[in-house]
Amino acid sequence: MKENNNHSNAKRYGMVIDLDKCTGCGSCMVACYSENNVPFKTDETNKLDSLNWIRVYKISNNKPYPHSEVCYLPMPCMQCDGIGKHGHSPCVSVCPAVATDYDYSTGIVSQIYTRCFGCRYCMAACPYHARKFNWWDPVWPADMEKYLSPNVSARMRGVVEKCSFCFHRYQLARDKAYLEKRQELAEDEYQTACAQGCPTGAITFGDLNNKSHAVYKLKKSPTAFRLLERLETNPKVYYLSSKSWVRRAGDNYLAHEETEKINNKVKEPYEAKEHL
Amino acid sequence: MKIDRRSFLTYTTAVVLGGAAGSMLSPATWKITDDIAIWTQNWPWTPVPEDGAVSYKQSVCTLCSGNCGINVRLIDGRPVKIEGLKDHPVNKGSLCPQGFSGLQYLYGPSRVTAPLKREGKRGEGKWKKVSWDEALAAVTGKLAELRKQGRPQSVACISGSDQGTIPNLIGRFLNAYGSPNFICEPTAQDAIEQAIYLTQGAQGEPVFDIENAEFILSFGSGILEGWGATGRMLNLYGAGKPARKIIQVEPRLSDTAAKASQWIGINPGTETALALGLAHVIINESLYDKNFVENLAFGFDDWTDDNGKTHEGFAAMVKNYAPAKVAQITGIDQAEIVSLARKFARAKRPIAVNGRGRGFLPGSIDESLAVLSLNALVGNINKTGGVSAMPDPNYTQWPEVKIDEIAAKGMQEPRIDGAGSEQFPNTRYLLNRLPETINTATGESPVQALLVTDANPLYTMPDTAATKKAFDRIPFIVSFSPYMDETARHADYILPNHSYLERLQDAPAAAGNSLQVISLAKPVVRPVYETQHIGDTFIQMAKGLGGFVNEAFPWASYEKFLKKTLADHWRTLNRKGILEFAHDLPEPLAYTFNTVSSKFEFYPTARNRAKQQKGSALPAYAPVPIEGDIQRFKLVMTPYDSIRLSGGYVANAPFMTKTVEDTVLKQQTSFVEINPATARELGLKEGGMARLTTPKGEADVKVHLYDGIKPGLIAMPRGLGHTAYSDYLADKGTNVNMLIGAIEDPGSGLNMAWGIRAKLTRI
Amino acid sequence: MNETPLIPAGVKRCSKWQFSLWMAAVTAVLLWGVYAMFLIWYKGLNQTNMNDAYGFALWIWADLAVIALGGGAFFSGFLTYIIGKDELKNIINFAVIIGFICYSSALLILAIDIGQPLRGWFIFWHANVHSMLTEVAFCLSCYFAVLTIEFIPLILENPKLAKKPFLHHLSHNMHGIMAVFAATGVFLSFFHQGSLGGVAGVLYGRPFAFREHIFIWPFTFFLFTWSAAACGPCFTILVTKITEKITGKKLVGDAAVRLLAKISGWMIITYIIAKTADTIYWAYVTAPGLGFTLMDFYTSSTYNIGLLFAEIIVCGFVPGLILITKRGRESSFLLMTAIILAVIGVSLNRWVMVLQVMAVPLFSFNEWYTYMPSWQEVATTVLPVAYGLIVISLAYRYLPVFPQERELNPID
Ligand SMILES: Nc1nc2c(c(=O)[nH]1)N[C@H]1C(S)=C(S)[C@@H](COP(=O)(O)OP(=O)(O)OC[C@H]3O[C@@H](n4cnc5c(=O)[nH]c(N)nc54)[C@H](O)[C@@H]3O)O[C@H]1N2
Ligand SMILES: Nc1nc2c(c(=O)[nH]1)N[C@H]1C(S)=C(S)[C@@H](COP(=O)(O)OP(=O)(O)OC[C@H]3O[C@@H](n4cnc5c(=O)[nH]c(N)nc54)[C@H](O)[C@@H]3O)O[C@H]1N2
Ligand code: SF4
Ligand code: SF4
Ligand code: SF4
Ligand code: SF4
Ligand code: SF4
């Protein structure tokens, strides 16, 4: 946890998900399963014991026919910067065994399966239900083990897993850059499987600190919001929606509170000075 | 022994420290602890994927007719991930959930791993593994026997597609063998195709040039649920979001409706009335394209035929569809209808499209004609951003087939499904009529041997019970499926095809692309099991039959055949992976229509006589007489499509089912969607159990209250309720096809049912 | 024959047969729990009904509750050895045994609860000093060691063991320095009880649990320690009373019980006032700042506002007020009512701080999460109860647990 976090060129990788574009197709979920060796069971209908690193929720404005509207909302791990944005993510700070950690050079919250001893305190701490427990031994029936990717280790029973922002892709890209004697990664060199796979381009991924990356601008859009911002978890996943009921559904408000006013109050004021 | 406090403390401390030090210094403690840790971190039953050299292979996804480009990542030749091919014209780097699940179709418990011969009763699931030689000999023997008996026409083939060289190879086989009964599964495209033929005289794939349209009026098409070319539609949506307007007319808030600029709830089955009502307003307010209507169309005004009989024209006919009346039929506000008609007619590049959901059900010809007329009113025919027919790209060169006498006689027999008959002259395939034909035949079944490929009729056809009854009457069923699907499970022999990743095949891009793209699917991995390419299987069967059938197949293998038939195109296709054919639209002012009037026929004179004798051939709205007594069945049920569920032949992979929401499937039970108001009347609660009854069957379901569905209507997804495949799919929910039936369009014979009456009772 | 009896002199115990029968019954329950425990170790946590929303459930509640109730040990120890309330020597042995049972149970449950029991030691080896659970684990283990040390001399007082001079002297010497351990225990307890409060309080992603400013530090810590100190002794009294009922003997003099009850009463009252202040600040400042009204946390049929009322008024102020009044302590009915309510109160507090925290939906589009423990969870939670009964039975039968027993129950 303690590390020099004064990197002048520290990355803050993040996502902007345009809910107006998301059609709920579920490609991001399956792209993630197949990228990250996520196992499956015969019954996956209990969403509370189903391993999903990104879950697409379907939310509604709760108005009667024909005024009802629905919106899909994909939720990966928010890679929270935490209160004070010092890597004090809700989950990282509670893990007794440092099996999950905040990487100051990327802002990515890691999960070390072989270190995790399955106490699930991190799950209790994460308000987004981004963390999933391996209640069962993973099983790949009838030769399916053969399709497993060596880039992501298979998880054993009894440990927690979650979205890693496809960290192995970052490592591969960085290694390649290193061999080519480069310091910086281009925006398209490191992309997550879900962002890449989304058929409507709803997911944009990049360095939130880098002015030349698309996410830098998108996150400042007037229709941008984050989930449960008021908890000060400081997620690095942003959402865009042109619908005010959707933006309101992203957080909790008292009846009289106005969504945008509260949002503006909690929006991060700091990123300008952080980038080199 | 007396111990004082001091010595006690010393003693204790010494023991504790000594013990601690001893165990700490002993390598055993450390070794054991370390070993335990390592063991828990590497349980031998948790797989450790092998690492190796990375490579990529490009191919095409043929899991649906979308044909998206794929890029497969391999580790030492072992495929580990399928990704979208970045610069493929169809999908531009993305894939649908099915495409991403691809490797689960390569491996897995639902694969048929070797040729199988049935043991025990049909459908019982007892099989004997046989050699390819034995399986081929058995099937060829049976076919030879039927030919010898002089009834080759009793062999039928159900195919999922008629596009590309494989279906054509099979068609050629049947031709040389002597059977006219190559039957494709009809979809909405068949109805649209026919409507285009009737109005424009053009044969070919319907093209809705959505890419270049700006205002899309969709009559229930599941543009985001897999309609048309799935991958392309999704891409288009993402790219076009700000500019394009989509108006979705549908009784249920589908994903397409949810993402549309506007959703208009409509009484189910009244789309034709709305289309004609919109036409009424457009004509009434003179908003139509005068040039097109006056110079290039026929039957807009009243006309007189050669016999001097006067016929009412389109303009006069739509007077019957005044907004007030249409409002009543459709349940849409009158002002809304008028405003929609104006917006449509005034839009820069409007297009109207139809085909419910993914287009699994053909629908009525009247509906397709009405929608097409709407496009014609705004002059949107044979235009960029419009509707046209794309002729067969014709990229293959086939040598002539010579046929013998038996085959010639067989080919003259009428088709068993009645397609192309006097009654249904413009229809090519009528699979929906097959079960009834077989079930009502006196004596033997007219089908003595059935070959099934790329199709799963025992699951996908409406009225599963009737289909199964018909199949039980067919003495010999052969499946070529790579998967143990419902139909394969019911076969006598399974001659398993390679899975799509092991197979060489040309893949013509799906309907709707204004640019015809032929991709080459190349094997990305050597066959994992003892399967065989279906092309090779048919070539070997032809060899076994000998004579002219053999002569029709002068190729040693499918690969050789493909290279030969593609001729000059092979090199390009092999090198680039795709062939592109521009869809040349006629010059703007030189429309050529192949109709009797040489114009676009608002009044389709070629429409079959049965209809014309009764009166007009113009499209008209008449409620489809959906099955069920309204007193007994107070609700109406429609199937719906979801992109996370495959309703077609290639069923869900485990990954897809994993994405299905818990308001669609919970453990073994499907949900029906119902409006909360209707649910309240019936005393039903969210998640509660209910018995769903339709005239075709019943099922126990769970109830999901959904504000986005019209009161009185209930909806159920396609793609659940399989009984075959594997534990990852079988016995999950209800197969909606089991609960619905088909209703013949009197003019086309196609299934025009869109739903069925139903009853829900709390249990 | 010159055989030393196993049973301490001067006291009467039930027949061997009676005892064996009783032990057999309790052992059967224990074995059921042990079976479930092995099932869980062998097959994994899929044997429970926990899920990703209920990562902490029945067991963690049982853990927190048992530790709170075991708080009688450290607090009585504190009062006896450090404050010098000699009267409590009459009950301290039993308090230590109950504490020992509670803490060993807590450790056992933790060993079942974690997904990778064989990696349990990672919490020590790879300790993250920022985690409340690390602190809890360290203090808990140390305090358990202390309790063991406190328990040992009592075991050595068994007549048969005491015959061995070494053991006799060991016991004697250990008694002599018990104050040192008691003090250590109190110190450790303060920490881990507090840290357990912190476990929930630091969850800033969980508005039901989260507290701010002084209400996180020192309040969440303080409240847990204080409530354990307040209600733990009530549990000691409760178990004593039950033991008396079963054995049909008076084992601890009224003076000791009443003194402990009186101290508990004042502890409960002060605790519940502090808890009320905490609740009010949370309900009116913390939660609304996060977009929640108090009632948002009580919209479920299970988790309704009655729960808060029960915790604070019925199981807080009521027992507190009873115990601080002389009449309340002297009426055996009121005394029993109060200690039972107090025991329920602290258990309820631990329940909501674990289960309700998990159940509250955080998004407007989520429902309340529901959870029903599986039989395996229930069995393994009952297991410590059976284990406790066995230890208490053995201790009572073979050890001089109650110094006043002979005097209160003379054998004629
Ligand atoms: N995720 C997922 N996606 C799938 C599937 C799946 O299982 N899962 N299944 C796939 C399968 S098997 C099928 S059959 C398809 C269903 O889709 P297909 O059977 O491939 O549909 P088509 O018959 O091509 O088209 C259905 C309707 O699309 C309309 N259409 C759409 N765009 C155009 C266009 O531009 N021009 C023309 N002429 N018509 C157009 C027509 O009205 C046509 O009737 O879905 C496929 N997509
Ligand atoms: N490259 C390329 N390939 C094509 C085409 C193309 O243009 N280009 N054309 C495509 C066309 S037109 C088609 S239809 C496809 C078919 O082939 P695919 O789309 O690849 O496969 P299926 O899933 O079999 O598609 C149709 C499904 O709908 C079901 N179905 C049909 N009618 C009904 C019905 O009335 N009720 C119910 N419940 N189900 C029904 C069928 O049983 C079948 O399972 O072939 C396609 N193949
Ligand atoms: S892939 Fe894209 S469109 Fe599909 S559900 Fe995910 S974010 Fe939404
Ligand atoms: S979303 Fe949850 S798991 Fe991810 S960083 Fe935030 S608290 Fe941790
Ligand atoms: S479950 Fe694993 S990652 Fe989570 S807090 Fe416990 S040890 Fe850390
Ligand atoms: S970023 Fe990677 S790990 Fe996270 S949800 Fe997307 S695909 Fe999965
Ligand atoms: S849309 Fe069809 S072709 Fe494209 S990835 Fe999906 S299944 Fe494959």
Ligand SMILES: [Mo]
């Ligand atoms: Mo199709």
